[in-house]
Amino acid sequence: MRKLLLCIMALFIGANMAEAKPKVAILATGGTIAGSTDSKLATTGYTAGVLGVEVLIQAVPELKNLADITGEQIANVDSSNMTDEIWLKLAKRCNELLSKVDGIVITHGTDTMEETAYFLNLVLKSDKAVVLVGAMRPATAISADGPKNLYNAVALAANPNAKGKGVMVAMNDKILGARDVQKTHTLNVNAFDFGNLGYIVDGKVFFNSTNLKAHTKKTDFDISKLKTLPKVDILYTYSNDGSGVAAKALFENGTKGLVIAGSGAGSIHTAQKEVLKDLLKKGLKVAVSSRVKSGFVAVGDEDKKIGFISAQDLNPQKARVLLMLALTKTNDTKKIAEWFLKY
Numbered sequence: 001m002r003k004l005l006l007c008i009m010a011l012f013i014g015a016n017m018a019e020a021k022p023k024v025a026i027l028a029t030g031g032t033i034a035g036s037t038d039s040k041l042a043t044t045g046y047t048a049g050v051l052g053v054e055v056l057i058q059a060v061p062e063l064k065n066l067a068d069i070t071g072e073q074i075a076n077v078d079s080s081n082m083t084d085e086i087w088l089k090l091a092k093r094c095n096e097l098l099s100k101v102d103g104i105v106i107t108h109g110t111d112t113m114e115e116t117a118y119f120l121n122l123v124l125k126s127d128k129a130v131v132l133v134g135a136m137r138p139a140t141a142i143s144a145d146g147p148k149n150l151y152n153a154v155a156l157a158a159n160p161n162a163k164g165k166g167v168m169v170a171m172n173d174k175i176l177g178a179r180d181v182q183k184t185h186t187l188n189v190n191a192f193d194f195g196n197l198g199y200i201v202d203g204k205v206f207f208n209s210t211n212l213k214a215h216t217k218k219t220d221f222d223i224s225k226l227k228t229l230p231k232v233d234i235l236y237t238y239s240n241d242g243s244g245v246a247a248k249a250l251f252e253n254g255t256k257g258l259v260i261a262g263s264g265a266g267s268i269h270t271a272q273k274e275v276l277k278d279l280l281k282k283g284l285k286v287a288v289s290s291r292v293k294s295g296f297v298a299v300g301d302e303d304k305k306i307g308f309i310s311a312q313d314l315n316p317q318k319a320r321v322l323l324m325l326a327l328t329k330t331n332d333t334k335k336i337a338e339w340f341l342k343y
């Protein structure tokens with residue numbers, strides 16, 4: 001009799017365990033994945049950030065097989081209009097939710113997805129999976145890529161092996177790490193590259209690589225009490241870039257840090273550089289990145305001495321994120337330069 005009772009109990013527990021699905025929260029911020037237009041053929045000229053999170057979830061009933069899903073609308077914007085305010089709201093909500101769920105999926109426009117991903121990678125305080133996902137074609141288009149991307153993102157966020165990998169992007173069956181991922185095509189479905197961590201095939205997750213830079217729980221940054229972020233802007237250098245008017249105007253209007261999209265390995269037109277040297281003396285922080293798609297930036301010893309910081313291999317928009325966060329903690333140029341190596 002006792003044996004029979006134990007068997008029944010074991011069966012009952014087993015059945016319950018088999019049913020226990022991971023909990024995944026989907027936080028929606030807008031973008032083309034929530035985009036809509038009248039023409040099924042249109043992949044440009046549509047309005048991004050229209051459909052609500054529930055519509056996105058209902059469009060993929062198969063999500064239920066992967067996880068217990070909840071949805072929340074954080075914002076509904078074209079990500080070219082992303083703001084610090086939305087970033088802070090999103091990061092704070094993620095940090096709250098990460099103690100309650102197994103993973104988070106963030107639907108996001110693709111234009112600035114790499115910036116949001118890197119920001120979260122530096123400020124979230126959990127090992128659990130956080131995955132950004134978007135679409136290159138609006139939800140109304142023939143062969144819209146959003147539903148499959150969303151399915152993949154949830155599969156990834158629900159996968160136990162995704163723990164500790166830092167914030168990730170799931171686009172076009174690829175898993176890409178937040179630090180290095182870049183949008184590399186304006187319209188193709190295969191629009192993201194760099195930071196390849198693995199693949200998602202038919203809902204199965206395969207990791208083949210890892211990100212060695214510090215992230216999430218191992219960073220120096222804490223946004224929990226912040227209401228704003230320091231103003232950091234980006235300036236390009238180019239032939240005949242001589243006046244420095246923009247740098248001066250930005251500084252006079254409250255910009256605390258500038259990222260220069262230098263030419264080659266971080267060169268800056270001399271005339272522009274002279275203006276920057278002057279602004280460095282007045283307290284501006286300057287990180288030098290490159291307008292070239294990949295590679296390290298070399299800042300010479302003389303330039304280092306006067307305050308120029310190498311953004312290493314971070315592109316200008318990612319360097320901006322790090323400089324901004326660094327400035328929430330310190331004004332020490334040496335410390336900031338160290339963090340560019342660390343993150």
Ligand code: ASP
Nearest residue numbers: 031032078079109110111
């Ligand atoms: N402009 C859109 C956005 O970033 C593009 C997209 O989502 O693909 O919101």
